[in-house]
Amino acid sequence: QVQVKESGGGLVQAGGSLRLSCSASGLTFAAYAMGWFRQAPGKEREGISCIRAGGDNTAYADSVKGRFTISRDNAKNTLYLQMSNLKPEDTAMYYCVPRTGGECWAPAADPASWGQGTQVTVSS
Numbered sequence: 001q002v003q004v005k006e007s008g009g010g011l012v013q014a015g016g017s018l019r020l021s022c023s024a025s026g027l028t029f030a031a032y033a034m035g036w037f038r039q040a041p042g043k044e045r046e047g048i049s050c051i052r053a054g055g056d057n058t059a060y061a062d063s064v065k066g067r068f069t070i071s072r073d074n075a076k077n078t079l080y081l082q083m084s085n086l087k088p089e090d091t092a093m094y095y096c097v098p099r100t101g102g103e104c105w106a107p108a109a110d111p112a113s114w115g116q117g118t119q120v121t122v123s124s
Contacts, residue, residue, distance in 0.1 A: 002026040002113060004096045009118030016086050020118060022079040022096030030054075030074035033099035033106060036081050038092035038120075045111070046092075049081065053102035064090075086122045093117040 008020040020036070035050035048061045049070040058070050069082040079096050095117045099106040 002098060002109070004098070004115040006094060006096050006115055006118040009094060009120045011121045011123065012086055014087055014122055014124050017084045018086065018120060020081040020083065020094055024077050024079065024098065027098060029077040031102055033102055033104045034072060034079045035097050035099060035104065035108060036070060037095045037097050040092040047108070050099070050104035052104060059104050088122045088124045090120060091122050093119050
């Protein structure tokens with residue numbers, strides 16, 4: 001059974017930085033693309049970043065491009081999201097989500113299997 005556990009969220013002032021981590025188990029981590037999603041209260045879930053299985057290709061939503069950096073350590077089964085120049089509109093629950101294949105165009109895992117997420121709150 002695939003399990004992911006996100007950590008690193010918290011309260012930060014606008015302009016600050018946070019680094020999210022996600023440890024994964026129950027899958028051959030290096031074989032799957034991984035992504036970060038977020039959901040703010042009253043808003044739809046948003047896919048914000050993805051990294052290919054081999055870590056050699058990444059993608060970002062326009063809302064975070066230039067401010068967030070996704071990376072992975074396949075030896076440690078861990079995914080990261082470095083967030084800089086945070087804005088109040090980045091406030092949301094952040095989820096680490098495996099794709100169902102090695103490329104970012106593969107569908108994301110069923111939301112029913114997602115982890116608990118980690119809360120990021122950015123104050124103005």
